[in-house]
Amino acid sequence: MSDYTLDTEEGRLEALRRMLLIREFDTTAGESFADGEIPGFVHLYIGEEAVGVGTCGALEPDDYIASTHRGHGHCIAKGLDPKLMMAELFGRREGYCNGKGGSMHIADVESGMLGANGIVGAGPPMATGAALSIDYQDRDQVAVGFLGDGAVAQGQVHEAVNLASTWDLPAVFVVENNQYGEGTPVEKQHNVENLSDTAAAHDIPGVTVDGMDVTAVAEAVGEARTRARAGDGPTLIEAETYRYRGHYEGDEQRYRDEEEIQRWKNRDPIESFKSRLLDRGELTEESFEELQAEVETTIADAIAYARDADLPEPAEAYEDMFAEPVPEIEGFAARTRADGGRPGGDGR
Amino acid sequence: MTAQAELETEQTETMTVREAIRQGLREELARDEDVYVMGEDVGLFGGVLDVTDGLFDEFGEERLRDTPISEAGFVGAATGAAATGTRPVVEIMFSDFMGVSMEQIMNQMAKMRYMFGGKTAMPVTVRTTEGGGMGAASQHSGTVHAWIAHFPGLKAVAPGTAASAKGLTKAAIRSDDPVFVFENKMIYEQQGEVPVDEEFTVPLGEASVEREGEDVTVVATQRLVGESLDVAEGLADLDVEVIDPRSLYPLDTDTIVDSVEKTGRLVVADESPLSYGIHAEVVARVQENAFFSLDAPIQRVGTPDTHIPFSPPLEQEVLPDGDGIREAVRRIA
Numbered sequence: 081m082s083d084y085t086l087d088t089e090e091g092r093l094e095a096l097r098r099m100l101l102i103r104e105f106d107t108t109a110g111e112s113f114a115d116g117e118i119p120g121f122v123h124l125y126i127g128e129e130a131v132g133v134g135t136c137g138a139l140e141p142d143d144y145i146a147s148t149h150r151g152h153g154h155c156i157a158k159g160l161d162p163k164l165m166m167a168e169l170f171g172r173r174e175g176y177c178n179g180k181g182g183s184m185h186i187a188d189v190e191s192g193m194l195g196a197n198g199i200v201g202a203g204p205p206m207a208t209g210a211a212l213s214i215d216y217q218d219r220d221q222v223a224v225g226f227l228g229d230g231a232v233a234q235g236q237v238h239e240a241v242n243l244a245s246t247w248d249l250p251a252v253f254v255v256e257n258n259q260y261g262e263g264t265p266v267e268k269q270h271n272v273e274n275l276s277d278t279a280a281a282h283d284i285p286g287v288t289v290d291g292m293d294v295t296a297v298a299e300a301v302g303e304a305r306t307r308a309r310a311g312d313g314p315t316l317i318e319a320e321t322y323r324y325r326g327h328y329e330g331d332e333q334r335y336r337d338e339e340e341i342q343r344w345k346n347r348d349p350i351e352s353f354k355s356r357l358l359d360r361g362e363l364t365e366e367s368f369e370e371l372q373a374e375v376e377t378t379i380a381d382a383i384a385y386a387r388d389a390d391l392p393e394p395a396e397a398y399e400d401m402f403a404e405p406v407p408e409i410e411g412f413a414a415r416t417r418a419d420g421g422r423p424g425g426d427g428r
Numbered sequence: 429m430t431a432q433a434e435l436e437t438e439q440t441e442t443m444t445v446r447e448a449i450r451q452g453l454r455e456e457l458a459r460d461e462d463v464y465v466m467g468e469d470v471g472l473f474g475g476v477l478d479v480t481d482g483l484f485d486e487f488g489e490e491r492l493r494d495t496p497i498s499e500a501g502f503v504g505a506a507t508g509a510a511a512t513g514t515r516p517v518v519e520i521m522f523s524d525f526m527g528v529s530m531e532q533i534m535n536q537m538a539k540m541r542y543m544f545g546g547k548t549a550m551p552v553t554v555r556t557t558e559g560g561g562m563g564a565a566s567q568h569s570g571t572v573h574a575w576i577a578h579f580p581g582l583k584a585v586a587p588g589t590a591a592s593a594k595g596l597t598k599a600a601i602r603s604d605d606p607v608f609v610f611e612n613k614m615i616y617e618q619q620g621e622v623p624v625d626e627e628f629t630v631p632l633g634e635a636s637v638e639r640e641g642e643d644v645t646v647v648a649t650q651r652l653v654g655e656s657l658d659v660a661e662g663l664a665d666l667d668v669e670v671i672d673p674r675s676l677y678p679l680d681t682d683t684i685v686d687s688v689e690k691t692g693r694l695v696v697a698d699e700s701p702l703s704y705g706i707h708a709e710v711v712a713r714v715q716e717n718a719f720f721s722l723d724a725p726i727q728r729v730g731t732p733d734t735h736i737p738f739s740p741p742l743e744q745e746v747l748p749d750g751d752g753i754r755e756a757v758r759r760i761a
Binding site: 144146175176177178179180181185187188189190194195197198199202204205206207208209210211212213214216217223235236239240242243246399400401402403404406407408 | 462464490495496498500501502503504505506507508509510511512513514516531532535536540541542543544545546547548549550580581583603604605632633677678679681
């Protein structure tokens with residue numbers, strides 16, 4: 081069984097909780113970024129929560145996902161700890177990557193999270209590779225490669241889908257079509273009507289689902305998972321969604337207007353799922369308030385944890401390059417640490 | 429210990445570089461079920477230069493996997509596979525094709541472990557062929573190992589003898605780091621003594637002194653190791669030491685520096701383009717560590733920053749060879 085499934089009441093409430101957690105995490109991360117507490121840059125997932133949560137709701141706990149630059153939502157959907165995620169965003173040693181990765185490279189391979197990724201389109205080859213390991217060792221898992229609409233134009237994406245389909249590997253490709261590849265609308269980047277039409281080139285199922293509907297996403301990914309486990313190869317799922325924030329925090333968003341944003345917000349994935357659960361009697365306004373309060377506490381704790389966590393020691397920059405360290409780096413490190421890197425240090 | 433002395437303590441058999449690599453692959457495939465080979469025509473075809481010939485019959489299509497002509501796809505897949513519990517050995521048919529997969533190499537394979545705080549292994553081996561000399565023209569003759577040796581997070585080896593071809597291949601496959609094995613295609617038929625012990629490996633970062641000498645040090649790689657040994661034998665009035673670094677990154681600085689401290693003279697011979705490459709790295713390390721032992725300017729022998737042209741007289745003009753090494757030695761000794 082998965083951590084949660086959209087097929088049970090308990091699972092649906094867990095899905096709602098994770099969607100709320102993602103929104104709260106990213107809202108708070110956006111504020112901390114604006115306050116200058118988070119270095120670098122961040123890409124927020126707000127508005128797209130149903131895709132990550134629907135996808136992971138259809139997976140088993142040890143399935144793999146390979147993520148994108150907009151990866152916070154995938155991490156939370158996969159069950160990563162918001163404290164360690166926030167610590168990573170803050171550049172702290174306690175973060176998932178000891179502060180070496182940041183927002184764009186959060187990973188927890190042990191949890192099956194193969195990394196957010198700063199290169200558009202790099203996740204699908206990673207997922208195909210994980211599916212190759214699974215297939216090679218006859219393990220009961222699948223690997224999901226997330227990609228954005230922009231990535232569908234990348235050559236390596238098609239190479240990855242071609243290899244996975246040719247070898248019938250247990251992979252699933254989930255295209256998060258949030259309507260813009262950075263600042264350029266999807267129709268100006270692709271000639272197909274639906275991005276899922278590209279699946280036809282590989283003779284695999286290609287489906288387009290409402291990415292604002294968590295159950296629709298879970299259903300499509302569930303079918304794809306079953307197909308993958310049956311040895312019938314990958315599926316390409318396009319989830320139509322929308323990001324409420326800019327491509328990155330600070331994006332002036334000259335490419336769209338408030339009216340368009342509002343149109344999508346009227347179909348908000350959390351609000352619509354919440355009303356469905358209210359209608360079904362699985363949720364009350366009171367229990368929702370409790371859930372929201374719990375989520376806010378979790379994220380407030382994560383922020384507090386990240387703020388209090390230690391920064392890495394500068395010398396840790398030299399660690400983790402190789403499983404078997406090389407004398408080159410040890411030598412450079414020793415020289416720099418010993419004499420500040422002045423000329424004439426011992427170069428060996 | 430010199431390479432010769434090492435081999436004297438081992439039981440060996442004579443074989444070509446090609447056979448030595450194949451034997452290394454075969455032994456590692458037999459030793460570890462998680463190891464498999466993938467690439468263009470590595471299976472049924474036996475490899476376009478016959479290196480994997482026969483392994484398909486022995487190990488089957490699951491372990492000798494023919495891929496589409498799709499370097500970004502299969503190098504990327506090998507990267508993902510290495511992060512998730514298996515140990516792929518990828519062949520890139522010609523090193524010139526590596527550019528097609530460079531994104532996965534430089535941004536994923538090389539960086540994942542570091543970006544993730546050391547929390548993943550990356551046990552992938554990439555084998556590829558380099559070098560001019562067979563009229564294959566510019567897109568099938570390049571020597572690109574300096575790119576990989578330069579790029580943080582990757583290890584690079586380049587055998588010059590049959591023994592090191594086998595030992596380095598095995599060490600690469602056993603490593604939990606990404607290791608690139610650069611095979612010069614003109615020495616596949618070169619014969620040498622190779623240890624038969626299945627535990628024989630050449631550790632990464634250990635050079636071999638192929639010939640001891642007192643007057644001049646020649647640091648040579650790949651095809652130029654053999655050419656340097658021939659030059660050394662032919663120079664009756666000079667005692668030339670020949671060192672094969674074998675591993676380009678990490679590089680065995682100590683063995684090279686110790687030699688230069690003894691001879692005071694150095695020639696660096698490598699088929700890479702001369703500018704910004706392996707030659708410069710060896711020179712830099714020697715001047716950092718043995719500047720005051722040098723008795724003459726260090727000489728570089730390599731490709732003169734051109735591509736490898738097609739027509740034989742053009743190709744022979746630019747490819748470094750024994751004549752160039754001899755002239756370089758004569759200039760300083």
